[in-house]
Amino acid sequence: MPAVPTQPQKINLRTPQVMSVVQAQVESHYRSPLVEFLRASGHRLSAGGITVILAKAFGFCYGVERAIDLAYAAAKVFQGKRIFLLGEIIHNPEVNDQLTAMGIERLREVEGRYDLSGLTRDDVVIIPAFGAEIQTMHRIQEIGCQVVDTTCGDVMTVWKRVRQYRRENFTSIIHGKAWHEETKATASRAVCEDGGGHYLVVYDLEETDYVCDYIRYGGNKEEFLRKFEGAVSPGFDPDRHLERVGVANQTTMMRGETEEVQRRIQRAIEDRYGKENLSQHFRSFDTICGATQERQDALEELLRHEKLDLLIVVGGYNSSNTSHLAEMGVSRLPTYFIKNAEKLLSPQRILHWDLSKRQEVITEDWLPDQEVTIGITAGASCPNNVIEETIRRLYEFRGIRVDSLIPKTWPIKAL
Template sequence: MNKTAPPPGKVNLRTPEVMSLVQAEVERHYRSPLVEYLQGTGGCLSAGGLTVRLAKAFGFCYGVERAIDLAYATTKVFRGRRIFLLGEIIHNPEVNDQLTALGIQRLQEHEGESDLDNLHASDVVIVPAFGAQVKTMARIAQIGCQIVDTTCGDVMTVWKRVRQYRREGVTSIIHGKAWHEETKATASRAVGEDGSGHYLVVYDLAETDVVCEYIRRGGNKEEFLRKFQGAMSPAFDPDIHLQFVGVANQTTMMRGETEEVQRRIRRAIADRYGSEKLPEHFRFFDTICGATQERQDALREMLDRQKLDLLIVVGGYNSSNTSHLAEMGESRLPTYFLKNAEKIISNAQIQHWDLHKGCEVITDHWLPEENVEIGITAGASCPNNLIEETIRRLYELREVNVAAMLPLHRD
């Protein structure tokens, strides 16, 4: 293989010719006439003692659609060249498997970092919607690969904020999951290439309270550093780097929780330095993804307005925004988090992800025998065809042919 290539530059992947091919292929793989029909008729389907209700907002967001479009376009524009993807394009196994079927190779991870050693200058590398760490991007550019960057605009907005914090000497306190690709990418911008900045990742309100207590009163530094090992910048010193802080977030976290993180840290800073000194010690910007919030709001509205017997959440198990939808459901009614329709085994059994155990479990007697009303939602990385398959499977259990109920046909 030729291991060299012309110097990479900006390539317009979204020409009308390319996008017409991409659109046809994407629709063939992910479109659902059934879901589109339900969206246009109130989102409700009822037959055989089973009523299914779709949340008003669910499934693919613009950022995910754009990332998938660019990945498909890459296979059209760079035919004959090796194409690699950093990890997963989005957190949905079916979508990632589909890209593999198109010839896109996945760069394997070792200890949380992609293996770049086998890349050549002639290769094309797709950066996923979550973005990538600064050092990873620099290494790919050094090799000379053509980069196709699908990073979501909402994620880049967070990067802009933490870079601003760094320039001002502000420590970024990031509400997120330290192991998540997006948070890793954001944290790398908080530090910067010169290593001048600092960050601390807090996962939940319990960890936030630990930080707040240290801000107010100090404490055992060694114990603090052990607790947040792997979730803070190199040489992080809580005695120094918690004096001037700015809150940011992983875009797919729960808005209410991020706002509470912000409120608690703000109060702790005010308690330590006085309210009049807040501008000298605290910063905050709202960087929750609009699509994430829209799906959370739509689910909340459905749970408030409809008398549901249970909720099904469809999506990848490692999808942060999908997991939060499942958490919302769990707090209100029986909720089953499925990656696809195959997990609906029978009327008697369903296989689903247990958020607390971190694994799949099987629940017996999950579906009531009499009239039942089921709510369905899906994360921003879930395609409509998986939602359709879930609906069809539910009606199969009641021996109802969905196709016979609706004025639909597949081309």
């Protein structure tokens, strides 16, 4: 085996000098005086027959802010070096496009793996907020690249949990999306390089019930493996590896659904092995991201206590936490999941993401021409300026400039 290159010296990117420049740059790109005004004045704005109500929690979370800060800091500190990003820093197109404009190149996946073939030890690689598979991390270290790791602390908490399951010889059942970068990174830490340790990813309650039936009664192994192709560890055997299980989750899933996944699997284990033997066969731990839950709770409060005519959810279409916010609205009122204000084509037409069809669709006559109350929320990866542009566009449909609605005494200058 070739010798592993000496690892680059760790560099503190978050020095006061660097961060003062970075924060000014980040603010110039993503700050919104309008959103700040709404936060300070009850989250509500009314004019021209349109009332906009912002959820009390929305937009960037701490983990996203930290990831962006580190990426901007890397661009400043490592000027003159090639800087690469594994895929996307977060799931928001505006932010990722901004990093590209700053000269940070994106490494693309080829057949489910990032193409690292062009990297050299003189390069810098940024790890995104949702982390990276352990095999990818090892390969980058072998090359000897300078690594800027922006992995969210909540994600690393889940990694700690599945490693513990692995050490105790428990299979990790991960409630998440098998194709999502975070879940792939978590799953890679549920197994050992020598093949020890196993995982199974379940997407929803239907898949969970299938697994529970198998735990209780057994079943057709080949059918099971076909159903969960791409969502199980190499060598996974449901007849052996569902005897001792620990539940974990992708941090951006719906808390209520994850809790139900845990309850159903626990009941299945109790039915199979007896309640008195539960501790020998079952583990669980709450690893839902606090910011994700805060945004879900805030939207639930908005939906319950305000009489809304429609809901707009703003954020990247591949953002898991944003998709779940849209799911919360869809069954209760007209809900439009948009990437940015450009999707508000006119008062008659809106281009939005259909969760069931997994594609953009156009809805006609979406905005009532009488008085209307619109709820707005955004995922944890959506910057405030994108939310502002959405609000501005809504009022432009009624011929109103939002700037005119802000008191001249408001302390923040020019909107």
